[in-house]
Amino acid sequence: MTFKLLIGLIVLAITTTSLYHSFKSLPQGLSFHGDEQPVINPRLLTDRTLHFGNEEPRLDQEIFTEIFSLIADAQQFVLVDMFLFNDFRANDSRQIPLASTLTDALIARKQAHPDMEIIVISDPINTVYGGTTSPHFEQLRQAGIPVVETRLEPLRDSNPLWSGLWRICCQWMGNSASGGWLPNALGEQPVTLRSYLALPNFKANHRKTLVVDSADGFTALVTSANPHDGSSRHSNIGLRFEGPAVADLLRSERAVLALSGADTTAVDTALGNLPATEPESPETIRIVTESAILASAREIIDTAAPGDRLDLAIFYLSHRALVEALKDAHKRGVQVRVLLDANNDAFGLKKSGIPNRQTAMELNNAGVTVRWCHTEGEQCHTKLLLRRDYDGNAQLLLGSANFTRRNLDDLNLETSVHLTSTTHSVMVLKASGFFDEQWNLGPGDTPVMSLPYEAWADESRLRYWQYRLMEATGLSTF
Template identity: 60%
Template sequence: MTLKLLISLALLALAGIGLYHTHKSLPPGISYRGPIAPLIDPVLLSDITQHHADGSETRHHEIFDEVFRLVGQAERFVLLDMFLFNSTKPEGVAHRPLAEQLTDTLLARKKARPDLKIIVISDPLNTMYGGTASPWFEALRKAGITVVETSLTPLRDSNPAWSAIWRACCQWLGNNPRGGWLDNALGNHPVTLRSYLALPNFKANHRKLLVVDDGPELRAVVTSANPHDGSSRHSNLGLSFAGPAVMDVLKSERAVLAMSGADTSIIDARIDHHGKKKPANGNPGDLVAVLTESAIRDAALTMIQSAGTGDRLDLAVFYLSHRKVVEALLAAKARGAELRVLLDANNEAFGHDKSGIPNRQVAMELHKAGVPVRWCYTRGEQCHSKLLTLTPEKGNTRILLGSANFTRRNLDDLNLETNVWISVAEASPVAQKAARFFDLQWQLGPDNDPVMSLPYEAWADESRLRYWRYRIMEASGLSTF
């Protein structure tokens, strides 16, 4: 009887821990919704890998070229927040050494401008949660650059079935980058058991952005691209922009530093200095808002729910599984909106085969409702952009892009994410380039060269068993998406 009572009390305690940490208050400044502001000097940046009929490959990649250019001219301030910042990659395919190139660019600029204030924020996955050391982070710190590995513990738990146990038994153990003895699934250096105990919490600082002084003003880049060698062939999008909205990027990043127990004074000084300046004039009617976490979800739903007859919605995303978003897309189709949905087939990641969950299951729902669905044609890389475009019959084009996949983990205040919402004229360079980006990837193979997409039937999976597996994984958090 005593044993049964103790087991019951333990299970009750774990249930209480899980319930609390999935509903607790968010840290201050998380789930940030910046005000709608003038969009100043926007530039849309794209990365596209094209596959040709003869088996060759062409890469048109702009995002990190622009990041390196901006860092290379900085005089006073650089803030970088990037999810994956490491050199892991599958064998047998040439990848761009982005982690090394970014590190070298930061080090060179710090050497040339010793007074330059540089802050690098990243996710603890890059050190397997403290179980190994990052040579890139160590080199940056040695040069006097501030490197902050985000503290994820204050965030809500996305996988309470495991996180409740981890919080009760394991979070107090710390870690040791020199005590590893297990093979590292994400690198070459052995890691501790404690690294693998932290991994199933399945939450992250998934943001990808840069803020840098650009002449007398500040400029931001918000993107879906990582400085990660294995990700260097992915398709991605980013927006570079100036103006008052850059202050909102800084304010949202200040919250991450504060949550992680890091010094915020450098960002405070930038906000205080630039926040008092009168914004430059942009094109009348061009607007932007910086959004993080669930504010991204709300913006996406507003865009989709506003679409009707005569309006077009284009969605290109790596993961699509969020039930409210899926239901909103189906409702928009029923209202007469024109939809095109371009998805990654979720068939492989960094040399490892995947099950196709969740995209193939969601694609089945959309396809049966008459929504055109195509798959990006990939050969080892990922269709990694997160782009939603609303082109209404009348009025400005609205675009949502950034780091967030359309999943529960990315949109429901679990991961850290940053996106931008913009409203621009359909004839503007940004809207035109976004349309070309989508249209090119929508180009159907195999008769075209390059081959960019495949029809729904190429990766269709209409198994009801796997469909309900996706639904359970999405609802419970027992998944990596």
């Protein structure tokens, strides 16, 4: 009887812990829904890998070229918040050394201006949750640049079937960067058992942002790209901008520093140095994080009218509300096109196709046109929702967030930008050209950029319900 009571109390404790950490209040400043601000000097940036049959692929990349340029011109302040900042599995000579190049760029700027405030924020996956050291982080710290590995524990749990047990049995043990003895699935250094126990929590600071100052003022950049060698050939998108929205982005990053127990003084000082006047612009921008991104996506899709066009290019699409919203938009007479990664490759490993092939089946059966990015080992990592209205107005949503439960339901940390403009603006024309070129260049064209739905179609009902279960429970990496 005593044993049964003990087991019952343990189960009760785990269940209660799981429920609490699944629904607890968010740390202050998250799920940020910024005001509409004038967007000044916007510049849309894209990365593409173009395939020409038997020839070497051509890399057409703009995002990190711009990031390195902005850092080189910084005068007093740099803030970098990037999810993957490592060279794990850098065993392909065709990869670009983004992690070391970013590290060198930040150190060079600090050495040139020793009084400059440089802050790096990243995710603990780069040290396998404390089970290894990051040579890039160590170099930055030795150069006097603080690196904040985001505290994920204050966030809600995305995989409660595991996280309740983990919080009771394992969280309190911490980790050790010098006691590793198990093979590392992500890198070369051996890791501890505690790293693998932390991994199934499946949550992250997934943001990809940059804020710098210069002689002309402050500039920000929000992107889907990571300074990760293994991701260096992925397709991605980003937006560089100036104006009052930079302050909103800084406020959202201040919240990450605060929840991690880090010093916010440099960000507070930078906020005080931003100009108070608001310049005029016919285009607007709104900073959105976490579930505010979902609200923007629903607003863009749900208010689309017959004759409007919705184009979605995204790495993961599985969020049930957005899948239903896309189907409903199609039924209303909105022209909907969905361009997806086939979820076939991940850094040299083969994937199952879940969730995109299952979501694609559902959309295709509902009459929505779906195509696949043509990739050869890299990923179609873009996160872009573009709406072009019959009356000439346009909206864009782009940034770090995939359209999944984990990315949009206040579980991961995410940052995107929601823009309003016109179909004739330079920014929208480039976004539409980026999408249209991938959509239209199929088999028989040079280069081949997309494939028809049938190329990666998976009509398995078993795998469809597997995706639905994984999405609902959090037992997934997407």
